[in-house]
Amino acid sequence: MIYSAFGLGLGVSQAVPRLACAPVAKCIDVRIELNARPAWFLESTPFRTLNISPFLDASGAPMRTLSELPNGWLRLSYTDGTDFLLDRSGREIWATWPDELTVDDMSSYLLGPVMGFVLRLRGRVCLHASGIVADDRAFAIVGPPGAGKSTLAAAFAARGHAMLSDDVVPLLEANGIFQAMPGYPRVRLWPSSVEALATIDERAPILPPDWGERRYHLDIQQQGYTFQSRAVPLAAVYVLRERADRSAPSVGSLTGEDGLIALIANSFATMLLDRDMRAQDLEVLSRLAMHVPLRSLEPSDDLRHLSNLCDVVLEDFRSLDTPVLAQASRE
Numbered sequence: 001m002i003y004s005a006f007g008l009g010l011g012v013s014q015a016v017p018r019l020a021c022a023p024v025a026k027c028i029d030v031r032i033e034l035n036a037r038p039a040w041f042l043e044s045t046p047f048r049t050l051n052i053s054p055f056l057d058a059s060g061a062p063m064r065t066l067s068e069l070p071n072g073w074l075r076l077s078y079t080d081g082t083d084f085l086l087d088r089s090g091r092e093i094w095a096t097w098p099d100e101l102t103v104d105d106m107s108s109y110l111l112g113p114v115m116g117f118v119l120r121l122r123g124r125v126c127l128h129a130s131g132i133v134a135d136d137r138a139f140a141i142v143g144p145p146g147a148g149k150s151t152l153a154a155a156f157a158a159r160g161h162a163m164l165s166d167d168v169v170p171l172l173e174a175n176g177i178f179q180a181m182p183g184y185p186r187v188r189l190w191p192s193s194v195e196a197l198a199t200i201d202e203r204a205p206i207l208p209p210d211w212g213e214r215r216y217h218l219d220i221q222q223q224g225y226t227f228q229s230r231a232v233p234l235a236a237v238y239v240l241r242e243r244a245d246r247s248a249p250s251v252g253s254l255t256g257e258d259g260l261i262a263l264i265a266n267s268f269a270t271m272l273l274d275r276d277m278r279a280q281d282l283e284v285l286s287r288l289a290m291h292v293p294l295r296s297l298e299p300s301d302d303l304r305h306l307s308n309l310c311d312v313v314l315e316d317f318r319s320l321d322t323p324v325l326a327q328a329s330r331e
Contacts, residue, residue, distance in 0.1 A: 002028060006115055006170050007124070007181035007231065018107050021221045022184040023229045030118060032093045032110070034103065041085065041094075045069055051272055064113070066272055074121075076114060082106055084114050090121035111184065116168045116268035120277060124170045125284045126268035127237070130187070131164030131180050131228075132156045138180040138232045139317055140169050141297075142266035143240030148299060151193040152240070152313070154218060155306045158201035162228035163187065163220050168268055172231060173284060176291055180234040185220035185227035194218075196306050234292055236317055237263070241298045249309045251316045254294035262296075263289055293320045 002025045003010045009025030012032045046069075053064040057079045067075045069085075076084040081098040082105070093114065097106045119126050129140040130153035141149045150166050157163040165183030172179040189197070191207055194216050198204040203224055207216060220227045239254060239262045254262055263285040264270070273281065295316060299309050 003184070004229070005111070005182070005184040006119060006165075006168060007172065008119075008122075014103070016107050016110070017104050018111060018186050018217065019184055021186075021219060021227075030091055030093060032095065034095050034106070035097070036094055037096065038085065038092075038094055040071070041069075047075060050074075053271065076109075076117070078109060080105075082109055084109070086114075086118060086121065088121060090118040093118065112167050113269065117272050119168070119170050120269050120273060123280070124172070124181075125281055126171065127169045127263075128167065128266050128268045129169045129237070130166045131169045131183070133162040133164050133228045133232055134314060134317060136232060137235035138164055138228075139236040139238060139313075140180060140234060141238050141240060142262070147240040147242070148193075149240060150187050150189055151196065151306070152299075152309060154187050154189055154193065154197055155200055155310050156314075157187070157220060157223075157225040158197055158204065159307075159310055160226070162226040164228040164232070171234065171284070171288070173287065176287075178234040178288055178292055179231040181231050182227070182229050187218045187220060188215045189218055190215060200307050200310075234288075236293045236295055236320055237288075238295045238297045238313060239266070241296060249297065249299045249305070249312045251298075251312060252296045254296045259289045259294040260286060262294065295320075 001012045001015050003012065003019045004023040004025035005019060008029040009027045010030050010032055011028035013034050013036065047067040049065060049067050051066040052062045055063045057063055061079045063079050065077045069075060072088050074086045074088065080101065082101065083096050085094040095106055095110060116126050127140050127142055129142040130149040131138050131140050132153055141152055143149050153163060153166060163185065164180055166187040168183055170181040172181060191211055191213060194205060194207055267281055267285060297313065
């Protein structure tokens with residue numbers, strides 16, 4: 001199977017359900033072998049620990065460990081037994097997982113933190129964000145986990161705007177213009193977000209009563225929404241703040257050090273980067289802060305005001321002056 005996602009061609013040894021609706025790539029940039037190990041690998045192969053996640057599971061074990069093998073390959077091991085081997089160039093991924101897990105379980109890692117790290121190994125800086133397209137330009141929505149990035153992106157998709165990516169937005173810089181690369185046509189939503197989506201679009205799915213608190217994976221194209229399959233200029237970054245006890249959201253400007261800190265906090269795979277990669281991140285994000293408007297967005301704490309939040313963001317986005325993009329359109 002050959003999929004196009006994150007601006008790369010992914011050659012995968014077996015079907016991945018979450019990529020079922022992704023475009024077909026013309027060439028393979030990353031080869032992904034599922035439920036397999038390279039011939040040279042042995043479980044007894046020694047390794048050097050590079051990074052241990054500060055986040056712990058219910059038993060107190062680190063959620064993720066990054067290590068290096070003697071041949072320079074990297075290993076990402078998760079506490080549930082899911083395991084990935086990556087070459088330093090970001091051209092090969094080998095994945096294994098326990099029998100009690102599924103390909104779909106594994107793909108939560110593969111299409112999130114693993115691909116975010118692979119993109120970084122390939123020199124591509126990424127935002128931990130959701131991306132939406134309006135008027136042939138993109139804006140990224142960043143913020144801490146649970147802030148509502150995916151919820152807001154799904155709401156824009158329900159209102160007819162193209163979905164660019166959820167969770168990982170790779171950036172491509174050329175001549176002072178940042179292009180936002182497409183992910184794949186799925187967005188993960190909490191049940192409360194699916195319910196809020198129904199207030200905007202009558203086509204929104206209705207979850208069964210026993211669904212619980214599991215994430216729902218909304219298929220953008222199957223839902224009748226639009227997926228943006230090509231890169232577009234990034235014209236703004238909205239930083240979601242904590243939901244406030246208000247009926248009307250507010251938007252403000254982020255400049256200087258505050259803006260750069262917000263970008264650094266919301267870049268992808270930061271804990272996995274070495275010193276040189278961190279330095280490159282800082283250079284790229286500093287230029288991003290100079291060329292692309294950064295906006296602070298404080299939403300209402302009531303998801304029933306989701307449509308109003310979309311209106312406020314869209315009005316603000318269309319009012320922004322982005323000289324670099326204007327110059328590019330003239331050229």
